[in-house]
Amino acid sequence: MRPSVLTLATTRPAPSGRRANIPPRCSLRHNGTPGWNRGLVTLDAGPLLSVVVPSFNREDHIGRCLESLVRQSCRDFEVVVVDNASTDGTVEAVLSFDGRLDIKVLVNDSNRERSFSRNRGAEHARGLFVVFLDSDDELRPDSLELAAAFVEADSRHRFFFQLLTIVDETGATVYEPVIRSGHSMRRTLAEGNPLSCSGVFVERSLFLAHRFNEAPELVGSEDWHCWIRIAAEHEPVVCPGGGALLLDHSSRATNADSWDVAEQRYAWVVVELLSNSSTKEYVGSLLGTLLGSRAHHVAVKAAGQHAHRESLIRFGRAIRYHPGILISRRTMYLFRLWATATIRALGQLGQRRRHN
Numbered sequence: 424m425r426p427s428v429l430t431l432a433t434t435r436p437a438p439s440g441r442r443a444n445i446p447p448r449c450s451l452r453h454n455g456t457p458g459w460n461r462g463l464v465t466l467d468a469g470p471l472l473s474v475v476v477p478s479f480n481r482e483d484h485i486g487r488c489l490e491s492l493v494r495q496s497c498r499d500f501e502v503v504v505v506d507n508a509s510t511d512g513t514v515e516a517v518l519s520f521d522g523r524l525d526i527k528v529l530v531n532d533s534n535r536e537r538s539f540s541r542n543r544g545a546e547h548a549r550g551l552f553v554v555f556l557d558s559d560d561e562l563r564p565d566s567l568e569l570a571a572a573f574v575e576a577d578s579r580h581r582f583f584f585q586l587l588t589i590v591d592e593t594g595a596t597v598y599e600p601v602i603r604s605g606h607s608m609r610r611t612l613a614e615g616n617p618l619s620c621s622g623v624f625v626e627r628s629l630f631l632a633h634r635f636n637e638a639p640e641l642v643g644s645e646d647w648h649c650w651i652r653i654a655a656e657h658e659p660v661v662c663p664g665g666g667a668l669l670l671d672h673s674s675r676a677t678n679a680d681s682w683d684v685a686e687q688r689y690a691w692v693v694v695e696l697l698s699n700s701s702t703k704e705y706v707g708s709l710l711g712t713l714l715g716s717r718a719h720h721v722a723v724k725a726a727g728q729h730a731h732r733e734s735l736i737r738f739g740r741a742i743r744y745h746p747g748i749l750i751s752r753r754t755m756y757l758f759r760l761w762a763t764a765t766i767r768a769l770g771q772l773g774q775r776r777r778h779n
Contacts, residue, residue: 470525471571472500473550473627477540478558479507482516484670489520491561491668497568502526503548504558505540508533513558538635538645541620545630553627555646560621561668569664570624581626582659584618585666597671601752608658613709614716616647618659622666623650629657640691643680648692655705682725682733689717715745719753726760734761 474492478485485504492502502524504517508531517528529543545553552574556562566585573580589598600617611617623646633653635645650659680688693713696702706713719741725734738757741748748754 469549469551470499470501471551471574472567472624473545473548473553474500474502474556474562474567475541475544475548475553476502476504476556476558477507477537477544478504478509478513478517479534479537480509480511480513481558482509482511482513484559485513486516486519488556488558488561489517489524489526491564492556493520493523494564495562495567496565497571499571500525500554500567501549503529503544505529505531505544507531507535507537507540536637536639536642536645538637538641542634542637545627545634548627551627552624553630554622554624556621556667557669559670561670562622563665563668565664566622566666570662573662580660580662581629582624582653582657583662584623584659585662585664587617587619587622587667587669588665589669589671591671602661608654608660609705610709610712612647612651612654613706613712615720616644616650618646618650619667619669620646621669623659624662625653629653632656636695638691640688641695642688643685644688644692648695651696651706652699652702655701682721682728682730685724686717686721686737689721693717711744715741715743715748718744719748719757723753723757723760726757726764729764731761731764 476485476488481488489502492500502520504526506514506517506528514528514530517526520526527547529540529547531540531543541555552570554567554570569585570583573583586602587600588596589600591597600619602611602617606614630653633649633656635649637645641648653659696706696713697710718737722734722737722741725731725737734757
């Protein structure tokens with residue numbers, strides 16, 4: 424099996440002609456439910472899953488990402504890496520997995536946003552489902568096996584995700600988003616994006632009917648925006664088991680932007696959602712929750728960037744729009760940020776007084 428390197432204009436095979444040492448596929452058996460296969464694919468048409476990995480200058484991370492796919496207990500999948508015109512050794516690192524994965528590499532002819540790369544990967548995918556995985560993240564060893572079983576159990580599972588874990592560079596858990604059992608998925612999505620992007624599974628035809636919006640104003644929230652648009656047609660459900668491990672590092676896109684840029688992006692998302700009749704109907708009744716949660720997120724980001732006055736103003740807006748957010752884990756975290764800043768400021772004041 425020979426991985427290929429494709430640009431927008433050309434195709435060339437990777438150097439090796441070795442076949443990948445890939446174990447047998449997971450079975451997708453008839454489970455007796457009506458429309459179990461929906462006539463969308465035959466079992467020999469291609470893999471069940473296509474893992475789409477966008478990358479840009481991730482030479483130091485993508486090997487760990489792909490190793491997590493080598494370790495998967497279920498192997499009914501292909502890997503489609505879409506490189507965003509990297510200037511380091513990312514493509515060469517990917518090609519080193521020749522013979523270990525059913526993998527192909529698409530190389531963009533110029534640097535574009537992640538949405539373009541993810542959309543392009545889905546277009547070239549052969550699987551019934553696409554699953555997105557960022558090049559600095561990993562999947563747990565049984566993630567794809569659990570997903571395959573989930574699809575086999577119920578044909579209505581067209582859009583689903585596994586609970587993710589955010590870890591630091593030592594592998595220690597930083598945060599685990601919670602999906603509250605008493606909340607509807609509509610409310611969950613109005614409050615934010617616990618799905619993230621890695622470890623989200625979407626039937627390929629359903630995804631291609633919506634796709635990621637490629638507008639540059641949306642970078643950092645393109646996944647949340649897309650999930651809400653798909654959810655207006657077909658709501659996601661949670662697949663049992665742990666999913667992706669998201670590495671929290673300083674160069675991650677959502678960590679790199681400033682609080683005011685994030686605020687502008689959220690305003691753009693809200694306008695876009697309300698301008699579409701389907702998404703307006705889906706989230707319109709929870710507009711206060713939507714606006715309050717975004718204001719609260721900006722308050723936390725501003726506090727983390729030492730813009731404490733701006734953080735307090737946004738927190739006030741959040742409470743006005745969505746009073747229930749006052750009692751939440753995010754608010755407790757915000758209070759800790761403020762307390763830490765206050766203690767630091769008092770300590771600095773005390774030092775100045777002693778020097779004087």
